[in-house]
Amino acid sequence: MIIAVASGKGGTGKTTVATSLAAAVPADTFLDCDVEAPDAHIFLTPEFQEQKNVDILIPQVELRKCTACGKCADVCQFNAIALMGQDPLVFPALCHGCGSCTLNCPEHAIQEVPRTLGVLECGPAAHGIQFARGLLNVGEPMAVPVISQLKKWRSQRNTHLEIRDAPPGTSCPVVESLRGADFVLLVTEPTPFGLHDLKLAARVVKEINLPSGVIINRDREGMSGEVRSFCKRAGLPILISIPLKRDIAEGTARGQTLIDIDATYRKRFQTMFKEISNLSVLPDSQERSPTLGG
């Protein structure tokens, strides 16, 4: 089964939850999909043994054959190729590598050449976990190809447990991280920002029709009422509440998972995993309800 950990708001504790769950069960595979700023390796200490570049194919125009008809620029949805006077000009950072310009060039004047966006790395980590991550090159705007190639490289169907640590936000990189997952864990915090972005993330999860549940991190007595009533209204089960405690903050700052900090979390995460397995095992993905009990 594949569990993705997402949040909307950044800094709510996605990686804390993802790595702790991975250590507790333990997971077979862990994919750090937050390719703009991966940090799960700090907690699961993998030894990277394999590397692979992430390339997309971008156009290269053979000016000798080009008649400056402008079809390439017309078909580009990303304005990554412009006809300036008689010369087509390619803007590599804007190109999504869709290949439309190449297909539509009547003179066959466009060749595709690889451009490296980032790198994938994998290796064995703590608790026997196979760890893999993507790393987007600094300054590159497109995270999705790195995430999709990371999944293609190391995601496996039919493992006992694969965990994906998703990036924050609710846009394409998050959707790509969640696609193909069986369950989404939404990590939130009892603040107006945490709740605001939880609502957005819950809408994304509903849109792609995945079962989900909520973990409240840095929870405090009397603080999480609004989050709890939202979850109730939205039919989102609250699976675990992690209190705001100094020893947890100190432990995570040292690179420890929750089960290193407090051994009782092992059992709690194992129980939660069993609950999730029971909740989301359905014969056919079409029969899944958007949210548990929702």
Next chain:
Amino acid sequence: MKVAISANSPHQDARFEPRFGRCPYFIILDTATQDRHVEPNPAAQDRGGAGTRAAQFLSNQGVEAVISGRFGPNAYTALEAANIKMYQAQGGSMESIMEDFQAEELDQVTSSSGTGRGRGRGRRRR
């Protein structure tokens, strides 16, 4: 010479718009005849790469100079390739900008103003 100025409206009282790629309109002035007309910017609402498309549009219009506030890196590269000179205005009325341009009092832009402030992708909240 045809010069384009980024503007926020197609009307007589249009104000200067400091964004190049995503300005809603260009006012195009022919300095030889003092004729002027308005063109909507086809790239104003694009998801990405507005600067490159706006530059291609102006190149097709036969524009030789453009006055705006900020030119992103892609827009800068494209305008430079098309041999379109870039000038920076600070604001003010269209009339005063046109006067300043014709009196050669506007600064020519020789480097990009940094990455686009476009519509963004709404991706990270950290």
